[in-house]
Amino acid sequence: MQWFCLYSLLFVFLRGGPVDGELYTALADLEELLHTESLLIGTLQRYIAQQEHRLAVAKRRLVEFQKEYEIATDDVTKYLSNPINAYLLVKRLTTDWKNTEALMTDDLSQEVAQNLTEYRKYLKFPTDEDLTGAATALMRLQDTYKIDTASLARGELNGVQYSSQLSAADCFELGRQSYNNQDFYHTVLWMTEALDRHERETNQTDTERWEILEYLAYSTYMQGNVRNALKITDELLEIVPNHQRALGNKVYYESAIKKGVEESDTNEDTEGLHDELPERELYEMVCRNAISPSPKKLAKLKCRYVHKNRPFLRLAPLKEEEAYDWPRIVLYRQAMYDNEIETIKRMAQPRLKRATVQNYKTGELETANYRISKSAWLKEEEDPVVAAVSQRVEDMTSLTTSTAEELQVVNYGIGGHYEPHFDFARREEKNAFKSLGTGNRIATVLFYMSDVPQGGATVFPSLHLALWPEKGTAAFWHNLHSSGEGDYDTRHAACPVLAGSKWGLYTFLLNVR
Structure with missing residues (x-):
């Protein structure tokens, strides 16, 4: 589509377009063409930059995919026995590969994109439901065995290092899945971890900081901490001043604080969020040998x-x-x-x-x-x-x-x-x-x-x-x-x-x- 627009624009100006008379007869007209060329160069620069960016991202992802694939195939059973590795495999073949396919949807890459479409006809691919299920499973493990978020993100299960660490984008996806399930407790945990990792990672192209803050602010509010939600929203607006939803939320949070809305204790142990029955707590205690x-x-x-x-x-x-x-x-x-x-x-x-x-x-x-x-x-x-x-x-x-x-x-x-x-x-x-x-x-x-x-x-x-x-x-x-x-x-x-x-x-x- 971008190449079509570029060629159309060139065609208009080379044939004279709406301009009366021959362009070369007046310097003023030629000066205007320089402005036109400047616009075309800018368009071409943006297209090349976009393609180079896509290629750089694609190369980086290829290295990541190949590295993880080699680790997995070295010992398939051992690799897939780790719930974090299993989750990441499902995530790669849903969210990560969808994002990668989006990089290859320009005219120059139609053949590759078509091949990917054909693959979907006869190869197994996990669904979005699989991704949701895998994310929910990690939350279940986190709660049952009382694993803190940072340890799980490091690939540590009860003090044992099993796998590579989760990236900020991985943590963000876990938080997003929790948010979609209206599980704001785990959303706060994982968006907080995503934010911490985002600050430490040198390559921050997959997930924007303001996106993390948006989920974190609202989930913090839903957990009952209005003042923190307002603080996070203010930080978001420093990055994206015209963010309409954040602007609306800011007004709402300020109003709630003025009205003296009581806040819940955000440090409260909400492990039994989904099921507060005594049997549930007893069951989990026996599971972790407590x-x-x-x-x-x-x-x-x-x-x-x-x-x-x-x-x-x-x-x-x-x-x-x-x-x-x-x-x-x-x-x-x-x-x-x-x-x-x-x-x-x-x-x-x-x-x-x-x-x-x-x-x-x-x-x-x-x-x-x-x-x-x-x-x-x-x-x-x-x-x-x-x-x-x-x-x-x-x-x-x-x-x-x-x-x-x-x-x-x-x-x-x-x-x-x-x-x-x-x-x-x-x-x-x-x-x-x-x-x-x-x-x-x-x-x-x-x-x-x-x-x-x-x-x-x-x-x-x-x-x-x-x-x-x-x-x-x-x-x-x-x-x-x-x-x-x-x-x-x-x-x-x-x-x-x-x-x-x-x-x-x-x-x-x-x-x-």
Whole structure:
């Protein structure tokens, strides 16, 4: 478009345009042409400068993308096990690549832009929803494990350095995502960090300071600190004096202060912003190992070899470890072999879909924000390994798997979690297992198919108990009392995965109606 305008302007003046007579007959006319040429040179200079700027930015981004890609491909599993790296990968393939594509939309780059468009037809690209989800996951990790914003931005998770640091632009995007979710608490945290990093970074082209201040000012106001919001707005107006929204907000903030609007304590701990239930706080405390069963309770627990009068167990007894006495929760160590784990993961991976929960009123399956994972289902007849694991469940529990649900393979993503829930159906949940045509879930067996460096525990909030994932270990507990009533102390949760990849294999043992 700019080249079209430039050529059109040249054509008007070279053919005479609106000017009467020949231009070369009067110096005055030629002097006017010098002015015209000055305008054209200015236009051309701006175009070249724009192209050079685009090229410089594109080169810089290429170096950044290549550097991060080489780090990622050196050890893909390790790289993607880090939630910050996973978030940044999603961000790169949404926000960063969209911005990069915008650099290449001029006439000289149409072929490249067309290729990028074609790529979108057959390559996987994350969506804006993925970016929102990844950002929300980082907030969840930040709150659950009480990680301060600066540490998270440095790539530190509970004191362990896992990845490269976030840039001012990365922090700004996290703040923007929080703002879009009306989460002003986290918006203030991340916009403040973005501002601090913006001042320290030598290259500040991706995010303007005034943009950060705009989000920060309003979110600070929404947090109840009107005076600070006014101070930030004044700083914004020093940079952009004619910023209309800031001018309007300034008047509003000044009026609010004059009227003596009470301000809230901005230092208040708002960790429970989204959910202030006591269980929520207890759940998060158990997740970060801030609370555990008493020493007196733990002293009663035992370890043993178990035979259970089964032929196979006479040759290879189970290594049983009591995790809790009542309700009885036990761990079976080395209950699954590495080759079995790899076979099951290989079978499940192409089938993984967003995990669902059952609506207790309708019996229908639906996705929910409180369960972030993907799952796949395997049948015994599909592979001898699946059948062998199913048989091992019977050996462990002395319960039949003939009426059990299919084995459910679960993989947790960035900050993947499942908030406190029951595995059994309560009395009012009459449609819970309608589709299965069976009774309630008697017991749960959970195999851990990976180690998890940080986070990802299975926790029982009311018991203050955390089961930490260990590859090859299986956990087992009864969900129902002998009367058939649900045991409410078995309410449990899957804590957010802070670092690593968590794979689990569930089977639910059912009674028959």
